[in-house]
Amino acid sequence: xxxxxxxxxxxxxxxxxxxxxxxxxxxxxxxxxxxxxxxxxxxxxxxxxxxxxxxxxxxxxxxxxxxxxxxxxxxxxxxxxxxxxxxxxxxxxxxxxxxxxxxxxxxxxxxxxxxxxxxxxxxxxxxxxxxxxxxxxxxxxxxxxxxxxxxxxxxxxxxxxxxxxxxxxxxxxxxxxxxxxxxxxxxxxxxxxxxxxxxxxxxxxxxxxxxxxxxxxxxxxxxxxxxxxxxxxxxxxxxxxxxxxxxxxxxxxxxxxxxxxxxxxxxxxxxxxxxxxxxxxxxxxxxxxxxxxxxxxxxxxxxxxxxxxxxxxxxxxxxxxxxxxxxxxxxxxxxxxxxxxxxxxxxxxx
Numbered sequence: 272x273x274x275x276x277x278x279x280x281x282x283x284x285x286x287x288x289x290x291x292x293x294x295x296x297x298x299x300x301x302x303x304x305x306x307x308x309x310x311x312x313x314x315x316x317x318x319x320x321x322x323x324x325x326x327x328x329x330x331x332x333x334x335x336x337x338x339x340x341x342x343x344x345x346x347x348x349x350x351x352x353x354x355x356x357x358x359x360x361x362x363x364x365x366x367x368x369x370x371x372x373x374x375x376x377x378x379x380x381x382x383x384x385x386x387x388x389x390x391x392x393x394x395x396x397x398x399x400x401x402x403x404x405x406x407x408x409x410x411x412x413x414x415x416x417x418x419x420x421x422x423x424x425x426x427x428x429x430x431x432x433x434x435x436x437x438x439x440x441x442x443x444x445x446x447x448x449x450x451x452x453x454x455x456x457x458x459x460x461x462x463x464x465x466x467x468x469x470x471x472x473x474x475x476x477x478x479x480x481x482x483x484x485x486x487x488x489x490x491x492x493x494x495x496x497x498x499x500x501x502x503x504x505x506x507x508x509x510x511x512x513x514x515x516x517x518x519x520x521x522x523x524x525x526x527x528x529x530x531x532x533x534x535x536x537x538x539x540x541x542x543x544x545x546x547x548x549x550x551x552x553x554x555x556x557x558x559x560x561x562x563x564x565x566x567x568x569x570x571x572x573x574x575x576x577x578x579x580x581x582x583x584x585x586x587x588x589x590x591x592x593x594x595x596x597x598x599x600x601x602x603x604x605x606x607x608x609x610x611x612x613x614x615x616x617x618x619x620x621x
C-alpha cells in the first residue's frame with residue numbers, strides 16, 4: 272500500500288543539498304524529517320530555513336532516525352558510498368546525486384549494498400528530467416528526427432564553487448567526472464538504453480587551474496555504442512560567463528537542441544542584486560538571471576518523480592544501475608586519457 276507521506280533525510284546542506292530541497296517544494300508527500308551537514312552553523316541554518324525537524328552531526332544519525340523513510344545523498348563524492356551503505360544498513364530507501372561513485376568499483380559497491388539490503392534506490396541525474404530533455408525524448412519517440420545517429424554536449428563553467436572538487440585524490444577526478452556524468456546519461460537517455468555503450472576515447476589536461484588542482488580542468492570524451500553510433504562530450508572548468516549546458520542530438524530526419532544558457536530574461540544592473548544563477552561570473556552589467564533553476568534544470572521533476580516512485584514502491588526512471596553504467600563509461604574514458612587509445616567499457620575499473 273502506498274505511503275501517505277515520505278520522511279526525507281537530507282544528507283548534505285551545501286549547494287546541491289539546497290537545490291535538492293528546493294526540488295521538493297511542490298511535492299506534498301515529502302516531509303522534511305532530518306538533515307546532516309559537516310559544517311555545524313550551516314547545518315543548523317539549513318534545518319531552520321527549510322523546516323527540518325532534526326539536524327544531526329553524523330550520517331548515522333539521519334539514517335537511524337525513525338522519522339526518515341528516504342535518504343537523499345547530496346554529499347561530496349568521497350562520502351557517497353559510506354552514506355549509501357549506512358542508509359541501506361538501516362533499511363532506508365536512498366537516492367544519490369551524480370556521480371554515483373568516484374569509480375565503477377565504488378558504484379558497484381553501492382549497487383551491491385542496496386541490492387543485498389533489498390531497499391529502493393534512485394539515481395539523481397537532473398539533466399534527463401529537464402523539461403527540454405524530456406520533450407526531446409518525446410519527439411524522438413514520435414519519429415520526429417528519424418533514427419538518432421549522433422549526440423554532442425558542451426558542459427562548462429569557470430570552476431567549482433566548493434574546495435573538495437579541486438582535490439583529485441578526494442573527489443576522484445576533475446571536470447570529466449564532475450560534468451561528463453551528465454552528458455553520458457543524457458546520451459543514453461536520448462539514444463535509448465537498449466543499446467550498450469561499447470567503448471570510450473578521451474583527452475584531458477590541466478590547462479588553466481594548475482595552481483589549484485592536478486585534475487583535468489578541460490576534457491573531451493567520445494563514447495561509442497555497440498551499433499556504431501557516437502556521442503561527443505566537451506567539458507570545461509575554465510569557461511567564463513555562467514553555466515553552459517548545451518545538448519544536441521542529430522538523426523536521419525532532423526536534429527534537436529537544448530541550451531541551458533539561453534534564457535528569455537536578461538538585465539543590465541549597476542548594483543549586485545543577489546543570486547543570479549549557478550556559476551555566474553559577474554554580478555553587474557549585462558547579466559542573464561535564471562528565472563527558476565530548480566525547474567529548468569530538472570530538479571523539480573526529478574525529486575517529484577523520485578518521491579512518488581518511492582511512495583508507491585515502484586522503480587524510478589533512474590536507478591543505481593544507471594549510475595553504475597555512467598561510472599563504467601567514465602572509467603574507460605580515464606583509461607583512454609592515459610593510454611591514448613579507445614578503451615572498452617566493462618566491469619573492470621580504472
